Amino acid sequence: MPRNPHVTILIANLPAERDRRVIRECLTLEAKGFDVTVIAPRGDKNLKVLPGSRNTRLKPYPVKVYGSGILTFGVEFGWSFACIATRLIGEIFSGRAHAVQVCNPPDVYWPLALALRAIGRPWVFDHHDLCPEVYISRGGEPNKWVLRMLNALEWLTLRTATEVVATNESFKDNAVRKGVHPDKVTVVRNGPSLKEIAVDGDPEEIIAEDGVRKIVYLGVFGPQDNVEGVVLAADELIKLRGRGGWKVVLAGDGESMQSVATLIAERGLEDVVELTGWLNGDQVDEVLRSATIAIQPDLPTRMNQLSTMAKTVEYVGRGLPVVAADGIETRRTLGDAGAYVPTGAPAEFAGMLNELLDDPDRRRQMRKLGRDRFLSKLSWEHQAGPYAAVFERLLAKRLRGRGATPTAQIPRQRTGSDAPARVDQP
Numbered sequence: 001m002p003r004n005p006h007v008t009i010l011i012a013n014l015p016a017e018r019d020r021r022v023i024r025e026c027l028t029l030e031a032k033g034f035d036v037t038v039i040a041p042r043g044d045k046n047l048k049v050l051p052g053s054r055n056t057r058l059k060p061y062p063v064k065v066y067g068s069g070i071l072t073f074g075v076e077f078g079w080s081f082a083c084i085a086t087r088l089i090g091e092i093f094s095g096r097a098h099a100v101q102v103c104n105p106p107d108v109y110w111p112l113a114l115a116l117r118a119i120g121r122p123w124v125f126d127h128h129d130l131c132p133e134v135y136i137s138r139g140g141e142p143n144k145w146v147l148r149m150l151n152a153l154e155w156l157t158l159r160t161a162t163e164v165v166a167t168n169e170s171f172k173d174n175a176v177r178k179g180v181h182p183d184k185v186t187v188v189r190n191g192p193s194l195k196e197i198a199v200d201g202d203p204e205e206i207i208a209e210d211g212v213r214k215i216v217y218l219g220v221f222g223p224q225d226n227v228e229g230v231v232l233a234a235d236e237l238i239k240l241r242g243r244g245g246w247k248v249v250l251a252g253d254g255e256s257m258q259s260v261a262t263l264i265a266e267r268g269l270e271d272v273v274e275l276t277g278w279l280n281g282d283q284v285d286e287v288l289r290s291a292t293i294a295i296q297p298d299l300p301t302r303m304n305q306l307s308t309m310a311k312t313v314e315y316v317g318r319g320l321p322v323v324a325a326d327g328i329e330t331r332r333t334l335g336d337a338g339a340y341v342p343t344g345a346p347a348e349f350a351g352m353l354n355e356l357l358d359d360p361d362r363r364r365q366m367r368k369l370g371r372d373r374f375l376s377k378l379s380w381e382h383q384a385g386p387y388a389a390v391f392e393r394l395l396a397k398r399l400r401g402r403g404a405t406p407t408a409q410i411p412r413q414r415t416g417s418d419a420p421a422r423v424d425q426p
Contacts, residue, residue, distance in 0.1 A: 003035070003095075004033055004034055004035045005033070005034050005035070005098050005099070005391075005395040005398040005399055006034065006035045006036070006037070006095075006096040006097060006098045006099075007029055007034050007035070007036050007037075007097075007098070007099050007100070007101060007391055007395075008036075008037045008038075008039065008088060008091050008096060008097040008099075008100045008101070009022060009025065009026065009036065009037070009038045009039070009040075009100075009101045009102075009103065009126075010038075010039050010040075010084050010088065010100065010101065010102040010103065010109065011038065011039070011040035011041070011103050012040075012041070012077065012080040012084065012103075012104075012105065012106060013041075013105055013106075014040065014041065015040055015041050015042065015043025015044070015060070016038040016040040016043070016050055016058055016060070017043050017044060017047060017050060017051055017058075018043060018278070019040070019103070020192070020281075020310065021103075021126075021128070021190055021310065022038065022040075022103060023050065023051075023052065023053075024192075024193060024380050024383075024384070025101075025126075025387060026038065026050055026053055026056045027052065027053060027056075028380075028384040028387055028388050029388065029391065030053060030054050030055075030056060031384075031388075032388045032391075032392065033399070034391060034395075035055070035096070036050075036053075036056040036057070037056070037057040037058075037059055037091060037096060037097070038050060038056060038057070038058055038059065039059045039060075039061070039083075039084050039087045039088060039091075040058070040059075040060060040061075041060065041061060041062075041063045041080070042060035042061060042062050042063065043060070047060075059087045059090075059091070061080070061083035061084070061087065062083075063076070063079070063080070064079055073106075077106045077108050080106075081108055081109065084109070084112075085112060088100065088112065092119075092121075097116075097121060098121065098395055098398055099121060099122040099123075099124065099391055099394050099395055100112075100113075100116055100121060100122070100123050100124070101123075101124040101125075101126050101165075102123070102124070102125055102126065102157075103126045103128050104125070104126075104127060104128055104129055104131060104157065105128070105129050105131050105134065106131065106153070107131050107150070107153040107154045107156070107157040108153060108157075109157070110153070110156040110157050110160040113125075113157075113160040113161060114160055117160070117162065122162040122163070122391075122394040122395070123160070123161050123162050124161060124162060124163050124164070124165060124390060124391070124394070125157055125158065125161035125163075125164045125165065126165045126188075127158075127164060127165065127166050127167060127171050127175070128167065129307070130154070130171070130174065130303055130306060130307065131150050131153070131154055132147055132150040132151050132154060133301070133302050133303030133306065133307075134224060134303055135147065135150055136301070136302070136303065137223075137224040137299075137301045137302075137303045137304070138222075138223045138224055154178070155178050155179075158175050158178050158179070158180050159178070159179055159180065161180075161184075162184075162394060163184050163185070163186065163390055163393075163394065164180055164184060164185045164186070165185075165186050165187075165188050165387065165390060166185050166186070166187050166188070167187070167188065167189060167190055167307075167308055168187060168189060168306075168307070168308040168329050168332070169187060169329075169332070170305075170306035170307075170328060170329055171187075171306065171307075172185045172187050174306070186386050186387070186389070186390050187386070188383045188386055188387040189308060189313070189378060189382075189383050190308055190309075190310040190313055191310070191313035191314070191317065191374070191378045191379055191380055191383065192313065192314055192317050192379065192380060193379060193380035193381055193384075194375075194379055194380075194381060196281060196285065196317075196380075197285060197317045197318060205292060205360075205363065205364070205367065211245060212245060212246060212247050213245065213246050213247070213292035213293070213357060214246075214247050214248075214249050214290060214291045214292055214293075215234075215246060215247070215248045215249070215291070215292065215293045215294075215295055215353060216248075216249045216251065216287060216288060216291040216293070216294050216295070216320075217230050217248070217249070217250045217251065217252070217294070217295050217296075217297065217311075218251045218252060218279075218284060218287070218288065218294070218311045218314060218315070219251075219252045219309065219310070219311040220252055220253075220254040221250075221252055221253055221254030221255065221256040221257045221260055222254045222255055222256055223255070223256055224298070224301075224303065224304075225254070225256065225297070225298060226297040226298055226299050226344065227250060227252075227256055227260050227297065228256070228259060228260055228263055229297040229299070229344060229346055229349065230248060230250060230273075230295055230297045230349070231248075231250075231260060231263045231264055231267065231269060231273055232263075232267075232346035233248075233295070233297070233346040233347075233349035233350045233353065234248045234269055234272055234273050234350075235267050235269060235346070236346050236347050236349070236350030236351075237350040237353055237354060238269075238272065239350075240350060240351070240354045241354055241357070243271060243272055246272070246292075246357060247272055247273075247274060248272060248273045248274070248295075249274045249276060249287060249291070250273065250274065250275050250276065251276040251277075251279050251283075251284070251287050252276075252277075252278060252279075253277055253278040257275075260275070261275060284314065285318075288314060288315065288318045288320060289318055291318075291320055292321075292357070292363070293320065293321050293322075293323060293353060293356050293357070293363070294311075294315040294320040294321070294322045294323070295322070295323050295324070295349065295353070296309060296311065296312055296315070296322055296323070296324035296325070296330065297324075297325070297344065297349065298324070298325060298327075298330075298344070299325055299343075299344040300325045300326060300327050300342075300343065300344060304325070304327055304330075305327045305328045305329065306328065306329060307329055308329045308330075308332075308333055309330075312324070312330065312333050312334065313333065313374065313378050315370070316333070316334060316337050316370035316371065316373055316374045316378065317371075317374045317378070317379065318371075319367035319368065319370050319371035319374075320367065320370065321337065321338075321339065321356060321362075321363050321366035321367060321370070322334055322337060322338045322339070322366075322370070323338070323339050323340075323341065323349060323352045323353055323356065324338050324339075324340060324341070325340070325341055325342075325343065325344035326340040326341065326342060333373075333378065334370065334373070335369065335373060336365075336366070336369050337366050337367075337369040337370030337373060338366075339352050339355075339356060339366070340352075
């Protein structure tokens, strides 16, 4: 019997078992009859198969250098490129990699796209981050030559792909502006699946036995994520309601972890701000289900205006009210399940948090609205079909050859630049 069509997924910035979007993509492809291999930085050295998958193979590579500046980033990405290229060549000679998906950052793998397409293998770009905007958002005066290089690399990455998977409508519009035909861009949003969330029916607010209400941040601690802003907001909140009856929980890890921990100590906030470190799926669910309010501290930079944060959908999946800085894609995701502040200043966040902590009726309404949006539009169940259809189209001949009936002929849904715009729709 002919073997299953095979998809190879390339990641450069996270071990496969920590990239929740890629995990969902792998499970979706498996369910549709594809075999999958993920080439990514090494995490757990004992893992050979992606946890929770049927047989998704892991082909990890060691990371020798972690970038923190232009030179070290160049060395890190050069090393990653060499490791990924070597393993990808091995996959091709082993009869796999019938199609390849690359996830950014960085946007440096377009030469591999040209090589793969030259031998008739489809290349899909899963656009996770707007790299030029990420660079600008990290602070300081951007180097104009570095910025031009990043824009050129993004253009090359988009234009050399067979198809592009965009995480929201703004990313699709960006791809179309840079010359990608709208029919070659599929919107696949970030978000957990229903089975990842232990919530039945309308979520109820859980109050801890000690009566302490939790304000939760979940995600990466990077310079652009403004986690320090949550700490400063906690300091401001003390001025409004004292130190009792509430607590901030910061769940995650990243390069800003040390500066966040230092700021907590300097401000004497150890009693009201808790650091949990990186959490697995079950721990994420437990922390969010026990929270009263979630906070999205990302400042309204151009990158954050156009980006959908994975944590945002994690929040509304549990029906959590979200306090966030106002932004285009944030509003498209949250709608009225969000409470918005204009600039993201610590005092603004503290003021809105204080209002919500004193308004259980509004929290209850926001919980219901958020959960409804998740169930009707945002959960992975609504993203899996369009995502799988990309590979069903690209590998239709291989699917037919093994007797499968692909769903690739299903018409595309109108999205992005070829659909009517609705600010309140994700």
